[in-house]
Amino acid sequence: MGPARDVSALRQLLAGLEAERLPGEASSFTLGAAGTGEIALGRGTLHEVQAERGADQPAAAGFALALALRAGQAAHLPPIPASPAPLPLAGPGNAPPVPLRPGARPVLWVRQDMAEAELGRLDAAGLAGLGVDPAGLVLVRAPDAAAALRAGEDALRCSALGAVLIEIWGAPKVLDLTATRRLCLRAAAAGVTGLLLRGAARSVPTAVATRWRVSPVPSLPLEGHAPGAPAFEVRLLRHRGGPEGRRVEGGTWKLEWDRETCSFRDLPALPRAVVPVPAGGPAGADPAPAGRERAVAPFRRAG
Amino acid sequence: MKNALRLAAVDRQARRCGLAPGLTLADARARIPDLAVIEHDPVADAAFLEAIADDCDRWTPLVALDGADGLVLDITGCAHLFGGEAMMRARLLDHLERRGLGATAVIAGTPEAARALARASRGGVVPPGGEARAVAPLPVALLGIDETIASGLSRAGLKTMGDLAERPGTPLAARFGVELLVRLRRTLGHEDVRIVPRRPLPACIAERRFAEPIGRAEDIEGALAGLVGDLALMLEARGEGGRAFEASFFRADGAVRRLKVETARPSRDAPALMRLYRERIAALADPIDPGFGFDLVRLAVLRAEPLTPAQVSLDGRAVAEEEVAELTDRLAVRLGRERVLRFSMRDTHDPERVSVQVPAGEPVPPMARPEFLLPRPLTLFDPPQPVEALAEVPDGPPLRFRWRRVVHEVTRAEGPERIAPEWWRVPGGAPGAPHARELTRDYFRVENREGRRFWLFRAGLYDREPAAPRWFLHGLFA
Structure with missing residues (x-):
């Protein structure tokens, strides 16, 4: 074998590595909203979702779960039109109350015990409310971050899963470049999408394909001033490669999750200024300035 | 006395x-x-006897305790593995002797005959059919009967089992009870009833014996891998898969360590089972201590279920389910079964009872299908967290509330959704009853100025339920 063949073999190897790093069209998914049309997230890599502040963790979890749903949808299926009628599932009397997509793969959620202690336990009805089929979710409760990462690594090897959500509390020492790079490699090998969900902790360098920072925004109200569909403000902090390896500019979008179509859509501008209910009441007369609220410790850390 | x-x-x-x-x-x-x-110290004695019984599993899987100082082993079909009955008895005694235990061992056709002879003689092997002659000179007390019956028999001049055996049975039963006759028949070998083993009989067993005890971790793993392969073949021949497996490591000095793994579905996949065992061994809090080495490693299938070879469907769905089950098994072995969960929903309106979490591997109850989907939070607090809330009108939504030392201004609210407790389930009866402990809850879905969404409830109705209403935060929406 001559040196020329060696070089070509190396080139092929490099091309393979590049392909792994820069996912093509087929193995990526978008958010589904018009405003973020260009942004594609690769399947078979690791994405990180951070909460803007500690108290935003539920919103970050919801966003990550929505990403997991979109990643877990069969790539070849056409987008499902908005139809409120639930698709029936095989098996008598067994159909979940949510439109279950054919070809949807199970999602595995690794949750650290600390997250459960702080945010409460996952609820099947709440999952269904976001469009997740509770029967298609496996929850793994890990006692600490190291166990969570290890369980996540194992889960990412299982190519039958649609996505693996790893929820890590705080910024533990074990979560570093090496650990996340390992997760990335596992995800690439099996083609499973990994989602690293982190609370608002000190930012640590991680080897992820995209990094999002999420905070909730006031939702588009329903009739009677009721809270509407989950709404998020997402900031793209990092994107390692666009569709053709182009660098993607970060940005901030306000999105709303639609569980019927299993996709995001742009949050329309609010019809009017948000005022407390009822306007002119005791709370409305003296609206607390935003700055003062921020000064208060947003989240209790322990206890 | x-x-x-x-x-x-x-x-x-x-x-x-x-x-x-x-x-x-x-x-x-x-x-x-x-x-x-x-x-x-009878308790320590009993524990020691249990330990010896564990060790005796190496001779036969059927071991039972006999009183406070004896063991009964059913060696049907096992003796040839140890070179015949006499040889097996000698080896067993030699094994116990090396542990510093003196014992008398008798091999006989029925457990009762062996038991009586072991208590009265120096031990030996009773030839088949020779039980009646062997036990004839033994005192009747060894039948294991009541003291009063034994003394009654001896007053009647019936001192040995031989004396009893010569008598017709009916008068004896009339005078001393049927129990005596039953025991006599069993001891004489006329009737044979099997023992009840202290551990359930496994579906199938594979084992490796070592002339020289093994102690290195690689050797132990190699032995286990071989056993898993043997069992896989056995299970395949039976058309079954194992749900629960138990590996037993018999130490040369008599200590026994057992490791159990369970799978979510019947399995005979040797590499997958071996992965489970590696996880199990890695997760041990106290590692396997080989001491002076193991001279016997055994793997038993405790529970087997039919497993037909799966037809690989075109979409690979069956394979995918298989893969997920294997993953959850592995995680359950490492973290514990209660940490790998699947979800289902109950048909109830009580928000605390709707969601069911089932440990992986157990059958998931069918999902109840609600008529329409009410908005429910992603996470629920158990128990609900008390908050200080201020509402404008008694029955209305809160204007602001304080949770975890932060004041939240409510900008949007929906409610109340009134949920009464399941009075047929809770003690004290329906809310409003004089002894009701649970109160009606009025739930509100609220959003604060930053867009965070909460699920609050007011426990108790104004004027209608006795206690003053209090506010709780029950869950967080995404």
């Missing part, structure tokens, strides 16, 4: 000196002044 300290048991040397159980300690001390005495 009469507050005297008595000997409960004596060792071989003491017996040679003329001491016997039942002798008072004072008498014994008078005969042997430097007698070593240890206080009788």
